[in-house]
Amino acid sequence: xxxxxxxxxxxxxxxxxxxxxMKKSKSVEELEEAIFFDEKNxxxxxxxxxxxxxxxxRTMLDQIDLYKKDTKKFKISYSVSGIFLDQLEMxxxxxxxxxxxxxxxxxxxxxxxxTYYHSLSSFWGKNTERPEFGEQVxxxxxxxxxxxxxxxxxxxxxxxxxxxxxxxxxEKMGYFGILAEGIERVLVNPPYSPEHIYxxxxxxxxxxxxxxxxxxxxxIAYRFSAQWAETWPLTADKFGSWIKECQGETINLxxxxxxxxxxxxxxxxxxxxxxxxxxxVIKYDHMDFATPTEVIERYPQRGIIDVEELSTxxxxxxxxxxxxxxxxxxxxxxxxxxxxREAKVKPINNExxxxxxxxxxxxxxxxxxxxxxxxxxxxxxxxxPYDTPHQAFENMLGALSHLDSAISSYYD
Numbered sequence: 001x002x003x004x005x006x007x008x009x010x011x012x013x014x015x016x017x018x019x020x021x022m023k024k025s026k027s028v029e030e031l032e033e034a035i036f037f038d039e040k041n042x043x044x045x046x047x048x049x050x051x052x053x054x055x056x057x058r059t060m061l062d063q064i065d066l067y068k069k070d071t072k073k074f075k076i077s078y079s080v081s082g083i084f085l086d087q088l089e090m091x092x093x094x095x096x097x098x099x100x101x102x103x104x105x106x107x108x109x110x111x112x113x114x115t116y117y118h119s120l121s122s123f124w125g126k127n128t129e130r131p132e133f134g135e136q137v138x139x140x141x142x143x144x145x146x147x148x149x150x151x152x153x154x155x156x157x158x159x160x161x162x163x164x165x166x167x168x169x170x171e172k173m174g175y176f177g178i179l180a181e182g183i184e185r186v187l188v189n190p191p192y193s194p195e196h197i198y199x200x201x202x203x204x205x206x207x208x209x210x211x212x213x214x215x216x217x218x219x220i221a222y223r224f225s226a227q228w229a230e231t232w233p234l235t236a237d238k239f240g241s242w243i244k245e246c247q248g249e250t251i252n253l254x255x256x257x258x259x260x261x262x263x264x265x266x267x268x269x270x271x272x273x274x275x276x277x278x279x280x281v282i283k284y285d286h287m288d289f290a291t292p293t294e295v296i297e298r299y300p301q302r303g304i305i306d307v308e309e310l311s312t313x314x315x316x317x318x319x320x321x322x323x324x325x326x327x328x329x330x331x332x333x334x335x336x337x338x339x340x341r342e343a344k345v346k347p348i349n350n351e352x353x354x355x356x357x358x359x360x361x362x363x364x365x366x367x368x369x370x371x372x373x374x375x376x377x378x379x380x381x382x383x384x385p386y387d388t389p390h391q392a393f394e395n396m397l398g399a400l401s402h403l404d405s406a407i408s409s410y411y412d
Contacts (some may be wrong), residue, residue, distance in 0.1 A: 003250050003290035003298065003341070004243060004281050005210065006157070007179065011081040011118050013364035014041055015385050016048040017078075023406075028352045035399040038361070038386060042091045049096050054259035057099040059260070059271050062073070062110045063278050072282040075108045075289040078257070079156040079371060082116030082140050085147065092178035094181035097147065104148040110291035113152040113175070116140040119404060120325060122157055123312075124339060128169040132342065134396040136358065137173060152291040153177065156365050159407055161213065161317040162255070163307045171207040177296045179254060180305070181315045182211030189304045195248020196302035197295065208296045209305050212315060214268070217241065221255035225268040236273050240280030242289060242376065249299040252313070317372065324380070325366040330393040331389045337400055348410045360399060370393035 005398040017037040025034040063074045088096050093192045115121055116139040121132045137155070144150055154177035155170045162180040170178050179185070182194025196209035219239070223229040231238075243251055256263065281287050288354065290298065307313060316324040328330055338360055345357045368384040369392045386392045 006076040007254040010257045056260040057302035072288040074278040077110040079112040081118045111150040112156045163312040183320045198305040199301040201306040221259045236280045
């Protein structure tokens with residue numbers, strides 16, 4: 001049997017204001033209002049909910065209902081960031097939360113854990129001792145349990161950032177699976193394919209690694225409406241015929257949920273594609289759908305994956321490394337400045353202040369400072385709410401300056 005494993009990342013950052021629009025604050029509550037661009041954040045959330053979250057959730061729920069009596073059910077998985085859920089609650093978008101609850105009740109949906117703030121905190125610490133990372137993961141686990149009554153067993157790190165140490169840390173937390181990018185440079189050991197389950201080189205480790213089939217995933221996420229692509233037009237039956245030729249046990253299709261309706265607009269046919277794809281998979285006797293946990297429970301670990309910290313990889317940009325967030329001096333400076341403030345923020349023991357500091361860790365805020373050119377640069381520009389990377393840098397310096405003022409008021 002070959003299992004198709006769909007995973008969707010659901011996330012929206014809480015963007016910061018332009019530096020010139022940040023007003024002085026005299027309290028932690030005023031600090032939050034001073035630095036976060038919540039007028040824009042609400043606008044984006046409302047727009048994407050109408051174009052993606054609500055219609056996509058309905059499409060997925062309809063397909064689950066259609067095959068619920070079939071021996072081969074349609075199954076999917078999500079990782080929904082805590083900061084995304086916070087904003088839904090903040091902006092009164094309970095209908096979106098309820099639509100995810102409907103999906104959770106079907107028994108055909110798995111929720112994964114990640115860092116609550118979609119941060120790079122997995123880099124902080126040594127070996128498997130990464131306290132801030134652990135705290136954010138625990139926060140996320142609690143939130144998913146409260147909203148969706150689900151205890152996650154599989155972990156998805158921010159932007160699929162992966163190395164041996166992160167995987168071992170996640171395993172120590174109690175997870176038996178983690179997702180990663182199936183880029184060729186990590187497939188240096190047999191069976192040389194992302195269509196199998198992998199394990200770490202460490203003999204004491206038992207965590208399973210599911211690798212994203214990036215070519216097939218990107219056929220949907222990035223090339224679906226690209227008329228220049230050899231794959232265009234991409235239809236459900238064509239895609240199903242490709243999958244049936246795969247030689248492994250699992251085809252891991254991992255992508256941003258905003259693929260549906262936001263990155264690929266409704267008029268491209270993306271929703272119809274998902275409407276007909278389940279049939280084009282299960283019509284083959286040797287194929288079905290499975291969640292990450294089911295894939296791990298069904299199939300053995302076939303190969304070894306070995307990624308040292310200096311070779312950390314992700315699913316972003318052509319390099320598939322950390323350069324989307326830490327590739328230039330501006331990004332590294334802001335990253336270090338945020339990290340340094342931990343020693344002052346945590347002893348204050350103010351929940352709101354700590355939440356603001358953690359919100360500034362969100363990886364998107366570093367992503368906006370990327371100065372790459374050509375195709376990758378266009379993608380970064382598409383996602384950024386600012387005119388230039390340097391403007392994004394200036395805005396983050398302003399936010400950190402306001403944060404410092406709030407911190408100082410506790411020590412004066």
